[in-house]
Amino acid sequence: MSEAEPQQGDATTIKELSDKVNKLTALVERQSKLLAQTGQKLMELQVKDVKSRMAQLEQRPPMSPPDLSDYVNNEDIVQLVTELQTQLDTLEDRTIRRAKNSSIIKPDEKLAPLTNRYGDYPEFELPNTLKDLQELSKIDLIRLALFYEIIIPDQQQQEQELEGTPGFMDPDIAMLHSIPDANVLADNFDEIQMKEVFDEVARYYGVKFRKSDGW
Structure with a gap:
């Protein structure tokens, strides 16, 4: 990009x-x-x-x-x-x-990292610059949106997906140990929706850059 x-x-x-x-x-x-x-x-x-x-x-x-x-x-x-x-x-x-x-205007300017609403940082690496944020892959962007709860997976859908998992027993127990899979969720978002997801993440960070026509 x-x-x-x-x-x-x-x-x-x-x-x-x-x-x-x-x-x-x-x-x-x-x-x-x-x-x-x-x-x-x-x-x-x-x-x-x-x-x-x-x-x-x-x-x-x-x-x-x-x-x-x-x-x-x-x-x-x-x-x-x-x-x-x-x-x-x-x-x-x-x-x-x-x-x-x-x-921040220039792509190589450093981003100030942000915690989620619980005051935590993720275990994975956050984007360091505006360019890093702009060039996040679809999977990495969804993972970031999940961490900040910009994307909240449907619990019922997660349970249905877990039912097809080998060794699945109890949905409540399985949900406690399950982490939303960005790779699976990626199939649910098209290009236009991903632009909207990016814009929501950008708003969370306070960044002005947008990929869609939204504010």
């Missing part, structure tokens, strides 16, 4: 980059506030539930000591806050990397 030439009007000015970073920063701040509000509401509900249960206990005659295992404690709150902070850090990191990738 020939190297992609920068199209007229694709040159990104410093002001445009600054505006984009500001917009992404604002998005992270809004999402941070939303997560913080969600955590606060959850704790308020827990506290309200504790008060309600304690009020009920006060109205009952003395009995055996109540089971407090379901009540919120400091450890639960610390764990909740830690999980929320981890999600925010992962989200902010991906936002910064996408902002960097959005400025």
Whole structure:
């Protein structure tokens, strides 16, 4: 595949980059506030539930000591806050990397690698440059789309395919050990659909280059 030439009007000015970073920063701040509000509401509900249960206990005659295992404690709150902070850090990191990738024009420019929504990197090698991304084979592109959950295989179809596998016994057990095969899924996508898959992966990375007429 020939190297992609920068199209007229694709040159990104410093002001445009600054505006984009500001917009992404604002998005992270809004999402941070939303997560913080969600955590606060959850704790308020827990506290309200504790008060309600304690009020009920006060109205009952003395009995055996109540089971407090379901009540919120400091450890639960610390764990909740830690999980929320981890999600925010992962989200902010991906936002910064996408902002960097959005400025890429030349094929040999380095891509900032991105984790999936769980904060993990794949075991296989990610594309290092824009050219690497543009020239991914059909199998490698599908494998990348599966990792980022851009393509989500139909579970029923997977079970049907597993039923024809030698040694197949239980579909639920087999599904736990099965990994979607990019080679098998490749037969389900034509050239036009693969262009759309590429564009979705490019959007995930923040890259402007497109192979279809979509945005």
